[in-house]
Amino acid sequence: MTPRILVAEDEEIMRITVLDHLRSQGWSVDDAATGSAALELVKKNRYELILSDIRMPGLDGEKLLAEVKRLAPRTEVIMMTAHGSTDNAVACLRQGASDYILKPFDLDDLTFRINRLLEMQTIKARCVSLEHCCGKRRPIIGSSPPMQKLLSLISQVALSDSSVLIHGESGTGKELVAAAIHFESRRANKPYVRVNCAAIPAGLMESELFGHEKGAFTGADRTATGKFELADQGTILLDEIGDMPLELQVKLLRVLQEKEIDRVGGRNPVPIDVRVLCATSKNLAEEVRGGRFRQDLFYRLQVIPVEVPPLRLRGGDILELTDFFLREFGRERGLCFQLSPDARRALEHYPYPGNVRELRNLLERISVLAPAAKIQLWDLPVEARGGSSERETEEDNLAAAVARAERRCLDRVLEKTGGNKTEAAALLGISRKNLWEKLKQYER
Numbered sequence: 001m002t003p004r005i006l007v008a009e010d011e012e013i014m015r016i017t018v019l020d021h022l023r024s025q026g027w028s029v030d031d032a033a034t035g036s037a038a039l040e041l042v043k044k045n046r047y048e049l050i051l052s053d054i055r056m057p058g059l060d061g062e063k064l065l066a067e068v069k070r071l072a073p074r075t076e077v078i079m080m081t082a083h084g085s086t087d088n089a090v091a092c093l094r095q096g097a098s099d100y101i102l103k104p105f106d107l108d109d110l111t112f113r114i115n116r117l118l119e120m121q122t123i124k125a126r127c128v129s130l131e132h133c134c135g136k137r138r139p140i141i142g143s144s145p146p147m148q149k150l151l152s153l154i155s156q157v158a159l160s161d162s163s164v165l166i167h168g169e170s171g172t173g174k175e176l177v178a179a180a181i182h183f184e185s186r187r188a189n190k191p192y193v194r195v196n197c198a199a200i201p202a203g204l205m206e207s208e209l210f211g212h213e214k215g216a217f218t219g220a221d222r223t224a225t226g227k228f229e230l231a232d233q234g235t236i237l238l239d240e241i242g243d244m245p246l247e248l249q250v251k252l253l254r255v256l257q258e259k260e261i262d263r264v265g266g267r268n269p270v271p272i273d274v275r276v277l278c279a280t281s282k283n284l285a286e287e288v289r290g291g292r293f294r295q296d297l298f299y300r301l302q303v304i305p306v307e308v309p310p311l312r313l314r315g316g317d318i319l320e321l322t323d324f325f326l327r328e329f330g331r332e333r334g335l336c337f338q339l340s341p342d343a344r345r346a347l348e349h350y351p352y353p354g355n356v357r358e359l360r361n362l363l364e365r366i367s368v369l370a371p372a373a374k375i376q377l378w379d380l381p382v383e384a385r386g387g388s389s390e391r392e393t394e395e396d397n398l399a400a401a402v403a404r405a406e407r408r409c410l411d412r413v414l415e416k417t418g419g420n421k422t423e424a425a426a427l428l429g430i431s432r433k434n435l436w437e438k439l440k441q442y443e444r
Helices: 011-023 033-042 061-071 083-092 107-133 145-158 176-185 201-210 245-260 286-290 295-301 317-335 340-350 355-369 398-416 423-426 432-441
Strands: 006-007 028-032 048-054 076-081 099-102 166-168 194-195 236-238 275-280 304-307
Touching: 006 011, 006 033, 011 028, 011 423, 028 033, 028 340, 033 048, 033 061, 048 061, 048 107, 061 083, 076 107, 076 432, 083 099, 099 107, 145 176, 166 176, 176 194, 176 236, 176 275, 201 245, 245 295, 275 355, 286 295, 295 304, 317 340, 317 355, 398 423, 398 432
Parallel strands: 006 028, 006 048, 048 076, 076 099, 166 275, 166 304, 194 236, 236 275
Antiparallel strands: none
């Protein structure tokens, strides 16, 4: 997106010269002849950078700077000053200005300074995204028809700036879908901010989303930037949107319609440019009918609905995900996990009410507790084996119980000896030939 710059300069020739030069660099540039006119533009528009003279009639540059830092704290400000007023320029730096330049100045020098500040803005935006996404962004695994259809939809949706409502059962990977939409969009190098609406107390949610001014309430000892401002020019994910209080839904609707926010205790709205993605495991249509969710907000959010399929409908993706997670846990533990044929069949046919999250947690538990790198059917939780323990089946006679114990003993000893069969046979007190026959019997 093209950066937008505001030039505030009362001297007409200087203002037009700078204006023409900046526009020739490909930037979108507005201009104002007074500080008051510049302030009105700041209230209506969002600027990446403001270039302002220190001395102007009416509202001077220092007062304009103070208002800009209050209304748009992330906007960079360069002050223009004559040789005799460098002390004022230094004072402006202390108040939050990004740089100052002495008149008369070289236009190429001005271009260099602006480019440097805009590059720093991009780096800061990426840092915001990293803070919110580090350790959370994962690839979307799955080659089943439902997942291929979903991936195709993600690529289409990413091209627009429309609101997206992502819905699906808990644990299906709605956050991964939201991240994929952002990182395939034109906003990919801008902030990506995640908010879990279910995890924030109702009394704090407005301040968390929209920020607050100093003194807005008890304990507000400084101005705080909300999540929407942090996501400016980028994307915000409102996870579990169905848990947002009704009174705050009204304010969110206004943000979506007016593209501006009101900080708690603020006097003027702050313009923003944010793409909104929402995710929920609730049926919002039913929530609307029950009076727990606003109908107008529901229609505003569901411009593009995206349904994430449950794992039980994804066929072969279960084993694909299983192999992916076992490789991940194996790297952490320095092991190469494998599944026996019986264990693979059991995992493939389990219905997974908790979806991908349940599968991942189940495999992490197995990777910690299994006695050997090769995972057997009896290493799986009872529910994943078909709903009942082997000890509870009619076939579970004494011979079966002895065989089970023997297999586990073999696994433990082989793991202890690093697979050395001679040492394992010695520890077990049997011959190497006897050990070989037992391993063949149990498909080791």
